[in-house]
Amino acid sequence: MSSGRKLLLTALRFDIESLRHLAASCDMVGDISRFIHALQRERGASTIYLASKGAQFAARRQTFVEEVSAAEALIRSRLEEFAEAPHPQATGRLLRRIATVWMALDELSSLRHSVESFGLSPDAATLAFNELIGGLLAIVFEAADTAADPDITRALVAIFHLMQGKELAGQERACGAFGFTYGHFDEPHRALLTRLTQDQNRCFDTFLEFAGSSVRESWETRLSPQTLSHIEALRDSASRADRGPSRRDARVSETWYALTTQRIDALREVEACAIEELARLCHLKISRAQQALEAARAPRKGASSAPGEQLLALTGSERLGDLTTSALTSPLGRSLIELTHAQSSRLQGLSDELENTRKALRERKLIERAKGLIMAHQSMSEEQAYRFLRKTSMDQSKSMANMAQSILELSSMLERKAP
Template structure:
């Protein structure tokens, strides 16, 4: 066997090793997804337990804690396998993320004891759970960032943003549970609730952008309009302000906490099913590519050494195999290429950051103008106050899974179209 053939076989074996590691990473992402889901349940139940001074959700919290501990055990076993590899395939950054989370996991027992003894406030307990979940999501982010296969990378990016959006939905559940259990929302929790809703939408928009058509279909199938409508209604109640035409904040019944918890849990469980479908797809893609690479290796071993039939045939074939333009692109996207242009990218990144900040400001101003114009139309045609028009626009955008700016543009476009029809009729 020639040196060239040996190098080719070695390259294929490296591809198989990398793909095998990605398959293991997919399994780790699945375990992290399951553990986060259990933590989210425990966090929500713990919030209600603390806010009610132990009067509610004690049994449910204990059950969820047991589920979290079981999921943690399975996840730790999977992560330990990486540390036991003789020559780890995982990138150093990924291993450092896992090590940091490992230390945080050791503090879970202290957090649970503080909740048992009411030695921590509901907000502080929620924040502690949030920090741990953020660390777990960072592992998924590093897995996506270090993947070298474009198909697998896109799927990992979609999964990461779905998990991030789902985590924000879990934080919203905990925030809402706190307010509804108390029977009112102060300004801080009201603002937090609104911020979490906006941040979720950005995550889900990115998820849809990167998800496969199959993943997008699962997403649309799992979303329940009835559940979303119920949550939107409770969001409106949570964000209402004291006025002469609406109930005072003290009149919000605390029994709504369980209704809120059940509805948001239904929504989060739907997201979990989408997560599971995507992770299953990711695993299938990894194993299919491993099989293809093994078949390529078997074919390469079976082929005898071939002598070129014409002078310089192999030399001339180099350009056919990979044109210079494509070679340049691949060089720029390779790990070595990225290292060589790192300083240039850092400078360009700073300049781009300033440009992005300016563009974001302009975009925010444009969106604010759209919303103000749409709000004016709603006030004129529906005889609503400014606050009522704003709530109506916000609820409609949530019901239709649109941003408020996009919903405002739709209303303005519809108004223009109706005016044109009226003008035609009058002529």
């Protein structure tokens, strides 16, 4: 066997191994999706339980706690497998994300005890759940960022934005449950409700841009316009509510929770469809790579020498220039050139597609880093920092990514000049 063929077989085996590791990461994304959905249900029930001083959702919350505990056992097992044998593509950042989630899971029982004993406010409980869910979403983000295959990257980017949009819908459910249970929305909660709606739309727009046709079809068929219309009516009532004394009405909070839950459950079905499509794509890629490996292993019938050796044998006494000219002008030569151009264009298209996807991911990282810097130095909340960054970028006619880069560069320069 020639050295070139050995190298080809090694490359194909490496591709298969990489795809298998990527498929395992995608399986973990599916487990995270199911776990987040269970956590979202517990968070919503806990908010109403705390806001109503235990008068509502006590039994339902306990049911959700049991569901989360079952899902937690599976996710811990998955993370343990990953920790014992990290994938070759895993970065230090991804491993730190997983470690952070693991530590947050260890604190989950303490959080539940505080909810049970009314030891924290509804907003504080929501924030604690948000932090854990945010950490889980960060793992999905890192999986998308480290994927090398363009098609799988696109699918992961779509899933990440769908999961993030669904998480924002879950936060909206908790925020609305808080206000409707109290019978009153103060200005911060009204502003939060508005921002969560806007951010959801942005995430879902990106999801639809990257999702495949079957997943987009699932989106169109599973989400009920009537349910969203009722939610919009309640959103409008929350934004127009007067600022007088609270008027508690358990029926309104129950209606809000039921409608938003219907929507989130529908989003979960779309999410499951997207994850199933991702799994099929991974297995298809592996199957094709294995077929390519088998084809490369099979001996070529009727071939006594390698194509390169045959080509050299054809030269005879012909000068290289003459041979090149005849090869370029022959029908076979022209077809090979056309094939090469087609392959080159396809590879360039895949490269451009992957780079565009990675660019979107890099820009998101810049924005998140700049937002954290603003929060630290300006004593702002995450929402305030985001609004500040968006307004500043609009005032200076820059994209948010460019504005974030400028802020980070300025911070780095000031740190170097500091005594």
